Amino acid sequence: MDLINWIVGIAMFISLGLGGCKESDPALDDGQSYIPVMVEKSNATRLYMHYMPWFESKDFSGYWGSHWRMANSNPDNIDGQGKRDIAAHYYPLIGPYDSADPDLVEYHLLLMKYAGIDGVLIDWYGTHKTLDYYRNFENTEALVTRLDTIGLSFGVVYEEYTAEAVATRKGITEIEAAQADLTFLEENYFSREQYIKQEENPLLLTFGPRLFRKADDWTEIFSVLESKPDFMPLWGHDYYVGDNGIGEFSWVDFNADMRDLTNFYSTYDGHIIGSACPGFDDYYQEGGWGEGYGYLSHRGGATFSDQLAKAAEFSLGTIQLVTWNDFGEGTMIEPTDEFQYQFLEILQEFSGVSYSKSELDLVCQYYLKRKEYRDNTEVQQLLDEVFTHLNELRPEEASAILEKL
Structure with a gap:
């Protein structure tokens, strides 16, 4: 027996000794719906993560998508530290990835779960097969299909401006x-x-609006629905939607003293969804995508902590x-080489998780093993068990299996 098979055998023995996954594996079809285990939080504030589903990688999709490349970066070029040339000032801890990759989706959602995040707000380009909009739609579907399992x-x-190109x-x-x-x-x-x-209605945000800037436009758009969602535009934009909206959501405050957030929170009389950003350091000028929007220092994590405290x-x-x-705007909260897990620890x-x-x-180790043993069916079966342990908040059992790999 070669070494890897011996290790797999030992790990399987350990996983069975811990109870295995046959009773709890969400992937098993036992005729009953799976009820995810939820994280307990001492802070009742709802935390929703704004999520970009717009990345493609050559190893998964066969090409590098524009958000890793912009106009002049080439991820096929690797420097002396093993890093690919991507259009960003910061580098993902796991390297550049593909939003449709199911391993990547699990990695992202498990990290969010252990950080006390309640859900994701997906930057959505619609359903039409135009430009890269449909690929973003497919990537969104890859994310949505795993949410009920993760919890x-x-x-x-x-992004309603996409209707212009579609039309x-x-x-x-x-x-x-x-x-x-x-x-x-x-x-x-x-x-x-x-x-x-x-409350009872589905929440719908729009990043703008940038195209439909008449309330009557939104009245006509919503007229095809059986019931209108609770609709919220970007701060300073409720005038464009009129009575169709219930409030606004804030975004990046570039002022170190948070004067824009303070003013919005203290004076706006509609429904508010606040915001917290770790910093802003876009790559647009270097990447050939325009002049950029500004800069907000990450201040070693203090910017993020202060904005959470302000909310x-x-x-x-x-x-x-x-x-x-x-990554193009440098607002990433997911782990990076530069910041490691700092923002998730904040x-x-x-959130008050334990x-x-x-x-x-541990979640990162799990993802890296998925990739290291991508062609080994037996190890992948063990990693299915690791996922179940992680998802059902049994990190010790997950660690015991990973240590043998």
Whole structure:
């Protein structure tokens, strides 16, 4: 017996000794719906992570997507430290990845779970097969299909300006393009148990609006739905949606003293979703995608902590975390070479979960083993058990198996 088979045999023995996964493996079809184990938090504030599903990697999709490349980066080029040339000032801890990769989706969602994050707000480009919009849609589907197993909720931040390109290429009106997107949401997302509700109605955000800037446009768009969602535009934009909206959500405050957030939280009289951003350091100018938007220092994690504290000062019930993985803008909260797990550790403390860096690192080890043994069926079966232990909040059992690999 070769070494790897011996290790697998030992690990299987250990996993069976710990109870195995046959009773609890969510992947098993036993005729009953799976009820995910939820993380306990001492802070009731709802934490929703803004998520970009727009990355492609050559090893998974056969090409490097534009968000790793921009206009002049080439991820095929690797430097002396083993890092690929990507369009960002910061480097993912696991390297550049593909949003459709199921291993990647598990890695991201498990990290969020152990940080006390309640759900994701997905940057959504609609359903149409135009430009890269449909690929983003497919990547969103890859994420959504795992949410019920992990136990996180989700909502949509609609990039409604996409209707313009769709209308031009499909010979329909912009309104009709948006109506098709909203009809899909109502028929496929809004009714899901894990879709984020604002009281009884599904929550829908829009990053703008940038295209539909008349209230009557939104009235017409929503007219095809059986019921209107609780709709919220970006801060300073409720004028464009009129009575169709219930409030606004904040975004990046570039001021070190957080004056814009303070003013918004203290004066706006509609429903508010607050925000917390770790910093902003975009790559657009270097990457050939324009002049950029500004800079907000990460201040060694203090910017993120201060913005979370500011939302708590005003007793906001919901905070949007800006963002999980916008590497192009340098707002990423997911682990990086530069910051490691720092921002997730800050969230662990804020949310009041009982976990720490060790569980986050364990999730990363799990992902790396998935990739290291991608062609070994027996090891992948063991890693299925590791996933179940991690997902059901048994990190010690997951660690015991991983240590043998």
